[in-house]
Amino acid sequence: MVTLTDDGLVLEPTTGSDEFTGWSVNVDGERRGTIALREETRSSVSVRWNTGTGDGALPIATRAVRLVLEHAFASLGVRRVEARVPVERAGDVRAASIAGMRREGIVRGAADEPDRVLMARLVDDPPAASRDGFIALLNAGLPTKRVISQGLLRDPDGRVMLCELTYKSEWDLPGGVVEVGESPAVGLVREISEELGVDVSVKSLLTVNWLPAWRGWDDACIFLFDLGVVDPAITETMTLQPTEIRSVQWCDADRVAERATGAAVELLAAVADGDLPTYREAPLQPE
Structure with missing residues (x-):
């Protein structure tokens, strides 16, 4: 477990279960939420996070997800990171998209489970800030008729x-x-x-x-x-x-x-x- 940093945002390792690798999300010394990875296969992990919905939640979630994506690809050697975000959490869907995760579809919820937006990023996807990466993200998220x-x-x-x-x-x-x-x-x-x-x-x-x-x-x-x-x-x-x-x-x-x-x-x-x-x-x- 390592500490991940991006300017004033710091992801500090937390003691969790064998199932999850987790961090607390801290901004300028203040705890603002959590984020964690879970191994799905030998080459893929899933990410989940909670940084709330208040002021500044979107950029905090975006930066935290981006840090964890970079860590998963560069340090853990995985080739795919996915997230399943409840459809009503529009801010988190947007944060994942800005961080570079493409929308792949809707996973329907059974019984009382909510429908979830399936999003993912592959290790060889073009950088999100590049022209090719930006177009790919838009194509994945824009509505179709x-x-x-x-x-x-x-x-x-x-x-x-x-x-x-x-x-x-x-x-x-x-x-x-x-x-x-x-x-x-x-x-x-x-x-x-x-x-x-x-x-x-x-x-x-x-x-x-x-x-x-x-x-x-x-x-x-x-x-x-x-x-x-x-x-x-x-x-x-x-x-x-x-x-x-x-x-x-x-x-x-x-x-x-x-x-x-x-x-x-x-x-x-x-x-x-x-x-x-x-x-x-x-x-x-x-x-």
Whole structure:
């Protein structure tokens, strides 16, 4: 056990259990909290701390965590340090991030246990103060928005193609969720190829339609692309992905209103009106 220092902040070893290696956190001679490491595997440890929530708690926690990270990598030879911070402790999540720990996800709590933010730093991560390190920390912590690409495919009579889905009773436009690093247009072509077995050509973007959270689904942005007018016999050449698509149907306005999801009905009605803005927000659908 060694004493760790950073200007006026001093981590003094404490007598603890065999499970933990701990320090008291002292600032200018005043005890402000505790911090400890626990061995998880041969190459990884976890860190936990308590420096309160009062004035100065954030910079104290940040400096203490940074000191312990440096000690773990340089002196203990570990390759990963992780922390599981209760989600309500936003200040400690921020302190860990500033110290260089990346957000990796949420560990759900069982029974009365709180959900916890899983954060970690690896020995070969770029320095937190460097450009690469700063971008990596932001990418790990910034919110993400679910993006869905859908295609408007019509026949010469103006009917719209809808997919009968295996996982919900309502029908919907062809398309799906865009993958990480994939453009919305490329994602639409891929989804239709995977689910319907045909290749389509994206014509233009009709609108971006924001969907509020609904029936347990998080909110999302739908990119609606025009896929043009095709021979209705195209459905005869399709190979449907059986785990997701039961059938495809050509639907007029009445059929759309009868069978489509509420969001699709509202969106297609706006398309039919002809005054479609580049960006729009869909109304909340009834549960």
